Amino acid sequence: MLDLLNQHRTVRKYTDQSIAPELLHQLLEAACRASNTGNMQAYSIIVTTDKELKKELAPAHFNQPMIIQAPVVLTFCADFNRFTKWCEQRQAEPGYDNFQLFMVSAIDAIIAAQTFCIAAESVGLGICYLGTTTYNAREIIDILKLPKLVVPVTTITVGYPADSPEQTDRLPLNAVVHYETYNGFSPADIDKLYSEKENSDFYKQFVKENKKETLAQVFTDIRYSRKNNEFFSEKFLNVLKEKGFLK
Amino acid sequence: MLDLLNQHRTVRKYTDQSIAPELLHQLLEAACRASNTGNMQAYSIIVTTDKELKKELAPAHFNQPMIIQAPVVLTFCADFNRFTKWCEQRQAEPGYDNFQLFMVSAIDAIIAAQTFCIAAESVGLGICYLGTTTYNAREIIDILKLPKLVVPVTTITVGYPADSPEQTDRLPLNAVVHYETYNGFSPADIDKLYSEKENSDFYKQFVKENKKETLAQVFTDIRYSRKNNEFFSEKFLNVLKEKGFLK
Numbered sequence: 192m193l194d195l196l197n198q199h200r201t202v203r204k205y206t207d208q209s210i211a212p213e214l215l216h217q218l219l220e221a222a223c224r225a226s227n228t229g230n231m232q233a234y235s236i237i238v239t240t241d242k243e244l245k246k247e248l249a250p251a252h253f254n255q256p257m258i259i260q261a262p263v264v265l266t267f268c269a270d271f272n273r274f275t276k277w278c279e280q281r282q283a284e285p286g287y288d289n290f291q292l293f294m295v296s297a298i299d300a301i302i303a304a305q306t307f308c309i310a311a312e313s314v315g316l317g318i319c320y321l322g323t324t325t326y327n328a329r330e331i332i333d334i335l336k337l338p339k340l341v342v343p344v345t346t347i348t349v350g351y352p353a354d355s356p357e358q359t360d361r362l363p364l365n366a367v368v369h370y371e372t373y374n375g376f377s378p379a380d381i382d383k384l385y386s387e388k389e390n391s392d393f394y395k396q397f398v399k400e401n402k403k404e405t406l407a408q409v410f411t412d413i414r415y416s417r418k419n420n421e422f423f424s425e426k427f428l429n430v431l432k433e434k435g436f437l438k
Numbered sequence: 439m440l441d442l443l444n445q446h447r448t449v450r451k452y453t454d455q456s457i458a459p460e461l462l463h464q465l466l467e468a469a470c471r472a473s474n475t476g477n478m479q480a481y482s483i484i485v486t487t488d489k490e491l492k493k494e495l496a497p498a499h500f501n502q503p504m505i506i507q508a509p510v511v512l513t514f515c516a517d518f519n520r521f522t523k524w525c526e527q528r529q530a531e532p533g534y535d536n537f538q539l540f541m542v543s544a545i546d547a548i549i550a551a552q553t554f555c556i557a558a559e560s561v562g563l564g565i566c567y568l569g570t571t572t573y574n575a576r577e578i579i580d581i582l583k584l585p586k587l588v589v590p591v592t593t594i595t596v597g598y599p600a601d602s603p604e605q606t607d608r609l610p611l612n613a614v615v616h617y618e619t620y621n622g623f624s625p626a627d628i629d630k631l632y633s634e635k636e637n638s639d640f641y642k643q644f645v646k647e648n649k650k651e652t653l654a655q656v657f658t659d660i661r662y663s664r665k666n667n668e669f670f671s672e673k674f675l676n677v678l679k680e681k682g683f684l685k
């Protein structure tokens with residue numbers, strides 16, 4: 192089991208083999224057994240296999256080819272719509288149209304998503320997370336016809352792996368794990384934590400290809416620029432307002 | 439593996455047995471192998487085992503006894519502090535002080551948290567999520583000394599199970615899973631999806647004990663009231679502003 196988790200790699204290329212509906216059902220059931228807040232199950236999973244619909248979704252994911260190529264695309268959503276409807280039908284006054292309950296349901300959606308991924312990997316499938324979901328939630332909402340109090344928070348493409356990609360590197364564990372209280376890193380600590388990454392041939396080549404001086408500049412200038420981050424922040428906050436999770 | 443996921447139950451009572459540091463290290467390593475956005479690893483995990491510190495944390499989790507009783511408490515945080523420091527030391531101008539990047543790092547923190555939980559369960563440990571983390575992030579920040587751009591998003595207590603609690607119920611899968619596009623539920627659909635839950639002796643007793651007419655009222659009037667939800671929404675939004683993730 193730990194072996195399976197330690198073998199994790201993101202799979203972006205899939206064979207033509209479809210996923211048997213019974214298997215998909217089993218994986219989804221396992222995902223829904225995961226922990227969730229107050230057992231409200233305030234999330235939903237949209238399963239997209241239709242080719243036309245996948246084509247419509249592709250631009251919202253910046254046309255990453257996995258969307259079209261994967262047999263199954265899953266969009267995980269924070270969802271207080273169903274629960275609110277139930278309350279309204281039971282003489283109960285719902286008050287879930289606020290940011291705290293968005294966080295509750297977003298967290299539960301992600302817990303289900305990662306449980307699905309591990310379940311899928313355990314039966315030989317490969318997965319890829321698409322972080323573009325919170326960037327272009329607006330467009331995804333229209334395509335998947337998501338109602339009030341439903342906001343997509345992540346997307347997973349899933350299928351049988353067509354190749355076995357190399358594992359990506361990880362920082363030393365002490366970059367991420369702190370004991371008892373937060374360990375403020377000194378400049379020398381930071382140098383040490385990032386030195387293996389920065390000195391690898393892979394990243395040296397990556398910096399060169401991107402025509403930058405440092406690896407960090409690839410992130411700040413190209414991949415996650417302030418301008419883009421701020422643009423997509425405003426866009427997502429507007430989605431939360433529009434769907435009723437923020438006043 | 440699917441069996442393990444299908445056997446999941448929240449464990450709130452633990453034996454006195456501590457978790458061997460090597461085992462904890464292995465579980466944390468497996469958690470950090472999970473997918474994350476752009477391989478930035480923009481999250482952190484605070485491991486609390488110190489009794490005094492657990493006592494300090496307890497009120498922030500509304501004194502749920504697991505905090506004191508569990509040998510290990512893990513607080514998972516959205517964290518762009520380390521990455522920002524690294525960028526600043528590498529002639530790169532970071533722009534992660536915004537809501538979109540908070541979402542990115544919160545999602546990655548939760549993916550790591552759930553991977554940790556599954557890893558822990560696979561070696562016989564039991565876990566419990568504490569949703570109180572986003573309610574009282576303010577207090578947790580002070581106790582764990584979390585700096586700018588670090589916000590706790592969930593907490594897990596972990597230890598060897600002292601009992602084997604019953605599994606909680608789940609709604610039928612079609613309450614959560616939608617095919618192709620979102621399936622708007624009719625009032626009759628809602629009645630059907632919730633009928634098994636509402637007709638169970640367990641929930642009938644629960645409604646009675648809470649002196650309410652319907653199960654939904656226990657949620658709206660007691661467990662997740664509008665007043666509380668709105669109070670904790672404002673509190674958490676203020677934390678995001680204070681820690682630099684929202685302008």
